[in-house]
Amino acid sequence: MKKSIAYSGIIACITLGGIIGYCASVIIFGILTEEYIIHLMIALGAFIGGVLAVIRVRIYLRADKRLAEYLTLVPENAFAFIKEIIRQMRYRKKVRSDVMSELVAHFEDELRECKTDEEKRRMVSELVDGFGDPKLLGILLRRAKKRCRPLWRTITARALQAFGIFIVLLTMYVVWFLSGRPVVTTDYLAELNRIVRPAADQSQNAAPFYIKAAEMFKDIPEDMAELFNKCFEELTDEEKENIEDWLNSKNQVFELVAQGSLKPYYWPEYKANEKKELLSVLVPHLSGYRRIARSLILRVRLNAEKNNLNQAFDDIITCYKLGRHLNGDFSLVEQLVGMAIEDLSVEAIREILNRHQPDAHALEELQNELELLLSSEDFFVELEFEKLSLYDEIQRCFTDGPFGGHLYPARMIYLSNTIATVGETHFEEVNFWYLAEQALTFPMESLRILFAHPDKKQTFQQVDYIYNYYQQLSKKSPVELRAEEIDIENKTTKVIKGNLLLEMFIPSVLHVFELNHRVKTEIYATVVIIAAHRYKNDKGHFPDNLNELVAAGYLNCLPIDSFSDRPLIYKKTGNDFILYSIGLNFIDDGGVLGTDRGGKTGMWEDNGDAVFWPVQK
Amino acid sequence: MKFESQLLKGIAPVVVLEILSRGQMYGYELSEAIKKRSKNVLTLGQGTLYPLLYNLEAKKLVKGSWQNSDSGRQRRYYSITSKGKMELSKQKEQLAQLQKGLRYVFGGALSPA
Numbered sequence: 001m002k003k004s005i006a007y008s009g010i011i012a013c014i015t016l017g018g019i020i021g022y023c024a025s026v027i028i029f030g031i032l033t034e035e036y037i038i039h040l041m042i043a044l045g046a047f048i049g050g051v052l053a054v055i056r057v058r059i060y061l062r063a064d065k066r067l068a069e070y071l072t073l074v075p076e077n078a079f080a081f082i083k084e085i086i087r088q089m090r091y092r093k094k095v096r097s098d099v100m101s102e103l104v105a106h107f108e109d110e111l112r113e114c115k116t117d118e119e120k121r122r123m124v125s126e127l128v129d130g131f132g133d134p135k136l137l138g139i140l141l142r143r144a145k146k147r148c149r150p151l152w153r154t155i156t157a158r159a160l161q162a163f164g165i166f167i168v169l170l171t172m173y174v175v176w177f178l179s180g181r182p183v184v185t186t187d188y189l190a191e192l193n194r195i196v197r198p199a200a201d202q203s204q205n206a207a208p209f210y211i212k213a214a215e216m217f218k219d220i221p222e223d224m225a226e227l228f229n230k231c232f233e234e235l236t237d238e239e240k241e242n243i244e245d246w247l248n249s250k251n252q253v254f255e256l257v258a259q260g261s262l263k264p265y266y267w268p269e270y271k272a273n274e275k276k277e278l279l280s281v282l283v284p285h286l287s288g289y290r291r292i293a294r295s296l297i298l299r300v301r302l303n304a305e306k307n308n309l310n311q312a313f314d315d316i317i318t319c320y321k322l323g324r325h326l327n328g329d330f331s332l333v334e335q336l337v338g339m340a341i342e343d344l345s346v347e348a349i350r351e352i353l354n355r356h357q358p359d360a361h362a363l364e365e366l367q368n369e370l371e372l373l374l375s376s377e378d379f380f381v382e383l384e385f386e387k388l389s390l391y392d393e394i395q396r397c398f399t400d401g402p403f404g405g406h407l408y409p410a411r412m413i414y415l416s417n418t419i420a421t422v423g424e425t426h427f428e429e430v431n432f433w434y435l436a437e438q439a440l441t442f443p444m445e446s447l448r449i450l451f452a453h454p455d456k457k458q459t460f461q462q463v464d465y466i467y468n469y470y471q472q473l474s475k476k477s478p479v480e481l482r483a484e485e486i487d488i489e490n491k492t493t494k495v496i497k498g499n500l501l502l503e504m505f506i507p508s509v510l511h512v513f514e515l516n517h518r519v520k521t522e523i524y525a526t527v528v529i530i531a532a533h534r535y536k537n538d539k540g541h542f543p544d545n546l547n548e549l550v551a552a553g554y555l556n557c558l559p560i561d562s563f564s565d566r567p568l569i570y571k572k573t574g575n576d577f578i579l580y581s582i583g584l585n586f587i588d589d590g591g592v593l594g595t596d597r598g599g600k601t602g603m604w605e606d607n608g609d610a611v612f613w614p615v616q617k
Numbered sequence: 618m619k620f621e622s623q624l625l626k627g628i629a630p631v632v633v634l635e636i637l638s639r640g641q642m643y644g645y646e647l648s649e650a651i652k653k654r655s656k657n658v659l660t661l662g663q664g665t666l667y668p669l670l671y672n673l674e675a676k677k678l679v680k681g682s683w684q685n686s687d688s689g690r691q692r693r694y695y696s697i698t699s700k701g702k703m704e705l706s707k708q709k710e711q712l713a714q715l716q717k718g719l720r721y722v723f724g725g726a727l728s729p730a
Contacts, residue, residue: 102644
């Protein structure tokens with residue numbers, strides 16, 4: 001029986017050693033380490049476990065043998081008394097064993113002179129009286145023996161005790177940490193839909209028209225998509241005819257967009273999953289809007305080629321309004337698509353002016369329309385959607401209640417996997433074992449989440465701070481940002497450092513701000529170009545400078561270049577003119593476009609100007 | 618004669634050190650020696666003896682080691698250390714002073730009536 005217990009113990013220790021070896025290999029080398037290292041560590045762990053088990057079993061068997069020997073030396077009741085003293089000692093086995101040997105020896109010596117069993121019984125009784133209360137004696141012996149131990153053993157014992165307390169507290173903390181659950185208290189989806197909706201009834205909303213149009217314009221046939229991607233100048237007459245036919249078949253779509261563009265407002269109704277997570281809000285019609293805008297611009301070009309300029313300008317304004325509508329208080333993605341569509345529209349105007357001769361009336365109408373639209377456009381990037389999305393995510397990522405407020409790891413892992421598209425992790429799959437695996441794979445991050453991560457309140461404060469900061473910056477021009485030496489990325493990183501949720505979700509807004517100012521500059525430049533052409537139609541030549549345009553009433557005011565905070569640069573060149581912004585490098589390069597790494601010139605390269613007129617091929 | 622436990626507790630370490638200063642002994646031998654040398658006046662209960670020995674050992678006044686006894690069996694022998702000897706002489710001096718003081722106080726009346 002004892003042998004089988006011993007063998008079972010050895011096998012258990014070998015197994016445990018193997019498991020510890022595996023865990024050690026994961027902690028030291030990470031879960032993705034080479035397999036042979038893991039095997040080696042398992043083998044090492046099993047070997048050490050086995051050796052320790054054999055040693056332990058030998059000690060156990062030896063102690064057992066000694067106990068049997070003691071029983072031959074002293075009577076059973078005396079031995080039971082000694083055992084009780086030793087039991088009460090509650091100290092290290094080795095010390096207890098020594099004390100037991102000593103006490104047994106004492107009894108043995110005392111009983112040596114006793115001849116009869118009766119004498120022995122009496123003597124044992126006297127001795128038991130002499131030794132007194134076994135519990136008290138056990139305590140006294142333990143105290144005395146504790147004083148005997150060397151300093152290193154005391155330090156080790158204290159360290160182990162401290163470690164044990166630490167492990168217990170850590171376990172309690174981890175259990176408490178993992179048992180916390182977030183409570184969704186605010187319906188941010190409703191809040192979002194409330195914010196984006198202006199004080200107007202549904203009849204003034206362009207969204208139903210656009211959505212219907214996008215739904216009707218789901219796919220572009222492959223052959224048509226190929227033609228769409230071709231440069232317009234390279235299209236053959238036959239190809240143009242094909243495109244025109246196809247576009248004519250979509251007249252109903254364009255009609256819907258035109259109807260929508262006449263509406264004063266646009267507001268979508270955002271929809272989320274059944275849990276109302278803002279993270280699940282999709283804007284499914286955006287790609288449809290982009291396709292519609294591209295098609296409209298193609299139609300503009302085809303109409304312009306046929307000198308049907310009024311229709312072309314109408315389509316441009318429709319397209320611009322579509323972009324303007326999207327570029328409102330919505331998600332960043334919607335705003336970016338809106339900017340792109342606005343940019344596409346004004347680019348088409350410049351193309352038409354470059355190739356055709358619109359009459360003065362059409363130009364005046366176009367300019368008036370554009371200026372009217374511009375008068376209500378503030379060109380601020382709105383971040384309320386992103387802010388509310390983060391608020392919503394904070395309430396789902398942090399626990400609640402009087403002792404809550406810490407990060408909820410299961411949600412964080414789910415989010416990071418979703419963002420990194422690592423497999424298809426469903427939230428329900430993030431159970432304890434999954435958490436444990438992640439904790440072993442990313443030990444430093446896990447420690448950060450456990451002990452050093454900002455809590456719910458701090459995260460809300462960080463979000464408020466960052467978005468207030470962004471909102472202020474969105475009102476500044478690029479040249480102002482440069483003059484104030486504002487490093488948005490660096491500042492953001494400093495504020496959100498250590499906050500895993502914000503590190504994942506805070507958008508990179510610098511490029512969006514810049515893009516916004518680029519589009520704004522292009523639109524104002526296009527108004528100037530229209531005004532200059534109107535001037536030429538009336539006076540027979542382009543003005544000498546922009547002041548002439550203002551003085552003659554073709555422009556309300558001088559157009560400001562966001563990249564210099566000074567008027568756009570206009571220079572007359574013979575019978576033509578050049579109009580440009582100093583561009584991303586904030587240097588006047590004399591109206592020379594910058595180039596990309598391949599040497600190809602481009603409008604917004606960071607080593608030259610952005611030239612709007614003459615139109616660059 | 619039974620001593621008040623506090624009184625005995627005060628002098629027991631000196632007694633043990635004194636006995637051990639004459640040669641190493643194990644627990645039983647020591648308790649027998651105390652009885653014999655004090656002519657049964659001082660008897661150290663076993664419940665006091667071992668904690669006392671371990672405390673002296675902790676203070677490094679005695680040192681214990683397992684050795685074979687005359688009977689051939691293993692016993693834990695205690696012997697006095699040099700630190701123990703110094704302590705003993707100090708304690709003895711103090712006891713002498715105490716005895717002197719007591720004599721001054723009680724005069725001839727210190728002997729039992």
